Amino acid sequence: MSELHNLCHFEKRPITIEEYVDPIKAYLKQGIPATYTVEEAYNYEHNISEEDSKFAGNTTPMHLICENVPLDCTEDEKNVVLEMMNQLWLNGAGWCLVNDKDETPGCILLRRGLHGSKYWDSCVDSGVRAEVLLRKLNDPNIEFLSDPEDEDMDVEIEDDIPELVTDEVNIKEEIEGKKEKSESKSDSVSELEDMYNGPAGATDTYLKTELEYKDGALITKDGSDGVMMQWEEELMKAGCDSLFKSIEDPKDINILNIGFGMGIIDTMIQKKNPTKHYICEAHPDVLKKLKKDGWYEKSNVVILEGKWQDTLPKLLTQGVFFDGIYYDTFSEHYEDMVEDLFDVIVGLLKPTGTFSFFNGLGADRLVCYEVYKKVVDLDLANYGLSVKFKEMNAPVTTLKENDGYDDSVWKEIKRAYWRCPVYYHPEASFM
Template sequence: MSELHDLCKFPTRPIDQSYIDKLTQYLKDGIPATYTIEEAYNYINNIEEEPTTTTTPLHLICSHAPFDITKEEQEIISTMVEKLFEYGAGWSFTDINNQTPGCILISRRKERENKEEDGKWMNDVYQQIIDAGVRAELLLRKVNEFEEIEFIEEDDEQEEKEEEDIPQLVKDEQEIKEEAKQEQTTTTDIKPVVIDDAPDAPSQNQQSYLNTKLEYINDALITKDDKDGVMMAWENDIMKLASDTITSSASSASDSESEQEVNILNIGFGMGIIDAMIQSKLKSHPNAKHYICEAHPDVLQKMKIDGWYEKPNVIILEGRWQDKLNDLLSSSSSSSEASVFFDGIYYDTFSEHYQDMLELFDIIVGLLKPHGIFSFFNGLGADRQIIYEVYKNLLIIDLENYGLNCQFKEFNVPNEKFWNKLQDKSIWDDVKRSYWSCPIYYHPIIKFIDY
């Protein structure tokens, strides 16, 4: 263990300005803010193997900062965390216990819930980690956009000019990449944990998923071979909350709007939980139309067997939403028929990523009525609470760019939901991995900013 690591364990009290001074000096001397205990151990013991865990100075601060600190000490700790992030500390590194710094704070807060000691510093540092995670995700996205830029050579003069500009351009790109590496952001998957699936696995690749056999078993929809949990019955209460949300705008519309046809769209049928609830809600709207967009052939077959194709107010859009919703937009703008706009839209698909959601937002703003409401199953990083919090904040920023306002309704998700009492086992025993481990569900309610 290095002197930097010792410092972050707070060996002496009070925690004063000398801690900041020493930390700053170590960082200025070239010790990385991401320098791990494991790396220090390997260096001291002449071990050349790459360590498999990453216990950073930020982990140590979160683990060893005392509970009974003064206000002045709290400010020192906050400044130390800020200084580490300034020098590239990673917010999502995992230690030997597979915990990020944020995970450590969550665990320590739970331990002290009934204690008198002031643990406010943990809330402050926790928010600093969330903010760092959001910055890292935004930075990584910009880097990826930068790498996609293409330069077109129009003539020899332009080519010569570009050759002169390339060195500076490459330098800027490398600087940005280094910043992104220092931030060490997580992947932008809808369920961003340590993924051991191949890029072409059904859980990671949509086309692979659409070609994969599914089966409905024990109140769940799973991939037949890999046992990926596509949808499960524990989501019932969340679907009830969602159906109430996306159908509420039809009742709250103005008189002129309420005379128009009520349209509700669900993207991703799954087990049909929310669609059954939507049907019940729309009974009071005789002119209502219920659109369902579904791409998987096994799910479509299940819908046919269960009679969804025969329901008079249901319109099935067979195919990927990327194709069908764009067709809906195109046909509305080019045909003489009345355009279709929606009072409520819900999105819950499998094997799609956050980037797909950003593309969906482009379409949502073209399909949603002025008073309409959009929502989705918010499982963004929900198997690690700190990542769930990061995506919550990131989502607000991204939606604002589309003129949309996002508010969250908190819904408790007790552990009892994941226990099958009849079979006396966890519901996750029958699937490949759990995709939920957070105590609170953040239900998104998304509207146009002016509404």
């Protein structure tokens, strides 16, 4: 283990600037990367090449700090630890790198009961900065001015922005992370690649995939990807209530739901008898279900067949405005929301209207979920929308520790897209 790693064990107390921050600054200044792992240090000390390394994990100094920070720190000591973390973030420490237990630094804090602490906030804020910055780095409209002296520096920028599938994990980031760690872990990498390119990650593949309604869920027929599941009913109820929250004229209530799925939220919307209820749905098997169940015959229902990307822009030219818009699709990415959906939403929402969506962004890991809660907040603010989040309990049957039990909702499902104990229900309206 290197001296940098040793430092992150906090063996000396009290934790002071002189004992901890000054040395960490010095190591970083000497050129030791903030992401230098315990495994790399071991390999270096034992003369083992990267190819021969048997380690799959990335135990970075940030992981060690989160693992070892004493629980009985004084306020002064806490500030010193936060300053160590700052120095590491400033020098490129990774908020979402995982160690050999598949834990990010934030996950370690969570396990140690430090969720909501200043250390936790430090990880979340670093995640927000990284996500926003990566998006900028990949924006083709941004020009980078380089110093000719730096041109021979080997700076690599990722090809694409890490994307979140709107109701699932950041699959791409995970694939890349796992590849980086160990090519020998080919099973989990190919599993993730399947996921990213399969129906859960690629809309065109999804729309050609056969679906079935089975045991309180809508799933893909061959792969058992969960498209929609009954356990989300309470979350849909909160969504439906938000849509009727700020009605401009009770005699002219216009609601739009994007993504029918099992029709849970649409059934709730119908019970409130809006003047017009638009349903936008793209999948042929789901449209068949809508026909079979008589949705086309309902006098106040308008079905928009096809992808919202194609059907909603037409509404913009027809002078249709909504009191409430709900968005919950499958296999789409956060990019779809931020680059296209929000543009349409601001055009279709009445000035008093409310926009809500199924908030599953990064929901397979609490730290990612909280990072994206802030990212969404920032992005919606760019559109003049302010978002409030109501905290709700997610069912315990969605949590990992219940996977072995019969009532785990993921029993027959290929991939759990929800792992957080809390649901942040979003409600956005114009500022």
